[in-house]
Amino acid sequence: MSAAGPGGIDPELAAFIEAAIPSVWALETLILLKRDPDSAWTADQLVAEMRASTTLVANCLAGLQRAGLVMEQQGAVRYAPAAPALAVLSDRLHDAYRERPVSVVNIIAARRSDPLKGFADSFRLGGWKT
Numbered sequence: 424m425s426a427a428g429p430g431g432i433d434p435e436l437a438a439f440i441e442a443a444i445p446s447v448w449a450l451e452t453l454i455l456l457k458r459d460p461d462s463a464w465t466a467d468q469l470v471a472e473m474r475a476s477t478t479l480v481a482n483c484l485a486g487l488q489r490a491g492l493v494m495e496q497q498g499a500v501r502y503a504p505a506a507p508a509l510a511v512l513s514d515r516l517h518d519a520y521r522e523r524p525v526s527v528v529n530i531i532a533a534r535r536s537d538p539l540k541g542f543a544d545s546f547r548l549g550g551w552k553t
Contacts, residue, residue, distance in 0.1 A: 430526025
């Protein structure tokens with residue numbers, strides 16, 4: 424593990440958050456799905472559970488699918504990291520969010536302020552999927 428950066432989040436985890444987690448809503452969606460990886464959720468079930476809009480949930484799921492963190496099967500999604508490295512990073516993210524939520528949210532918020540960085544990060548995700 425690398426030395427911790429600002430907010431106590433190590434640079435590798437911060438890079439993962441910047442590249443894979445587009446919003447706090449997406450993070451909350453990931454955590455909900457991660458709680459029971461064998462369960463599949465429909466979008467309507469997630470909308471009801473999270474008390475969110477259909478559009479918001481669809482956007483969160485699309486981002487998490489692009490990041491290789493969830494899989495859609497027969498109209499339902501479940502937590503299914505595309506590679507072991509993504510599972511490890513997801514676990515580390517969950518721990519960091521529980522221990523230092525403000526630091527994690529600050530990383531997500533900083534990403535949103537630079538749309539070109541978000542676009543560039545989408546290419547970096549490929550390295551974690553292999």
